[in-house]
Amino acid sequence: MRILLxxxxxxxxxxxxxxxxxxxxxxxxxxxxxxxxxxxxxEPYDAVILDLGLPKIDGVSVLERWRQRNVSTPVLILTxxxxxxxxxxxxxxxxxxxxxxPFHTEELLARLRALVRRSxxxxxxxxxxxxxxxxxxxxxxxxxxxxxxxTSLEYRLLHYLMMHHGRVISRTELVEHLYxxxxxxxxxxxxxxxxxxxxxxxxxxxxxVRGLGYRLTAPIDELRDAAGKV
Ligand code: CA
Numbered sequence: 001m002r003i004l005l006x007x008x009x010x011x012x013x014x015x016x017x018x019x020x021x022x023x024x025x026x027x028x029x030x031x032x033x034x035x036x037x038x039x040x041x042x043e044p045y046d047a048v049i050l051d052l053g054l055p056k057i058d059g060v061s062v063l064e065r066w067r068q069r070n071v072s073t074p075v076l077i078l079t080x081x082x083x084x085x086x087x088x089x090x091x092x093x094x095x096x097x098x099x100x101x102p103f104h105t106e107e108l109l110a111r112l113r114a115l116v117r118r119s120x121x122x123x124x125x126x127x128x129x130x131x132x133x134x135x136x137x138x139x140x141x142x143x144x145x146x147x148x149x150x151t152s153l154e155y156r157l158l159h160y161l162m163m164h165h166g167r168v169i170s171r172t173e174l175v176e177h178l179y180x181x182x183x184x185x186x187x188x189x190x191x192x193x194x195x196x197x198x199x200x201x202x203x204x205x206x207x208x209v210r211g212l213g214y215r216l217t218a219p220i221d222e223l224r225d226a227a228g229k230v
Contacts, residue, residue: 001046001159002026002177006036006062007078008054016049019105024155025112026141026180033057040066040073043174048092048116049079049108050095052086060086060093067094074115076108115138120163125164131220132201134162143201150151153178157190161206161216170213 003025007013013029020027028043030043034056042180052059063075076097077090087098096119097111099190113125126135131144141148141158156178163170170220171187179185194214198206204219217223 001156001163002028002044003038003182004028004030004036004043004045004048004073005039006030006049006059007051007052008032009051011033016105016108020112023109024136024152024159026156026183027177028181031055033062037062037065039181041069044173045073045187046177047112048073048075049078049112050075052090060089063090063093063095069145074119076111076115078103085123110137113161117163122163125160127165129162129216130205130222132162132205132218134159148200150197150200153193154200157193158197158201165216168209168212168215168226170177171215184212196226 001024003020004017005013005020005027007016008030008031010205013031015026017029028045030039033054036050036054040062048098050059050063054062059077063077066073066075074096076099077087077095079086079098079100081100081102090098099108099111107140117123117125117136125137126133128134132141133181133229134141136159139155141150141155146184157174160174160177171190174190175185175187198216202219205216207217209215
């Protein structure tokens with residue numbers, strides 16, 4: 001999952017970036033409204049954390065313009081304490097959730113998980129596809145009860161595929177959601193990582209759809225077992 005963090009406070013930005021990275025996200029950082037505006041309109045993020053008090057263009061204006069331009073990425077706004085009118089302005093501009101400063105990082109992470117899963121159409125906090133399970137709260141995954149050892153990139157890849165299971169996902173889409181903007185992206189490397197993840201979870205869980213991309217599904221025998229239980 002790839003996040004845009006819009007925050008002008010350097011220390012807070014650094015802390016949040018570390019916490020987000022440790023929780024399986026890749027993060028692009030925008031320190032002002034102008035850069036935020038540009039990145040939000042040109043890059044496909046899974047969620048945005050948007051401070052409202054920003055240099056150059058204020059957060060509410062940034063958000064209003066995104067929504068006018070049909071940017072539908074879920075947005076969590078950060079507001080100053082006691083500024084209830086900021087929250088109202090933020091929600092009316094198109095925010096999906098808010099946090100008042102100062103906040104606990106754990107709460108931000110929990111709200112972010114909820115935003116990301118809701119926007120992908122999931123209600124349950126953990127994901128399962130057949131015998132494959134992934135829990136974003138612990139950043140862990142297992143297959144038929146056996147814990148998986150995944151590198152951070154393999155985890156991000158599996159998380160994204162599971163979040164959108166059943167749908168064909170192109171290499172370009174994967175690249176855009178697994179790497180930050182500074183990374184030297186090469187969509188050919190995706191195939192290598194798909195191969196590694198397949199080795200760990202079982203090769204019949206990720207289909208290659210020639211010319212289109214990849215699709216994560218439950219293997220046929222697991223689908224049959226699940227149907228048999230009904
Ligand atoms: Ca600020």
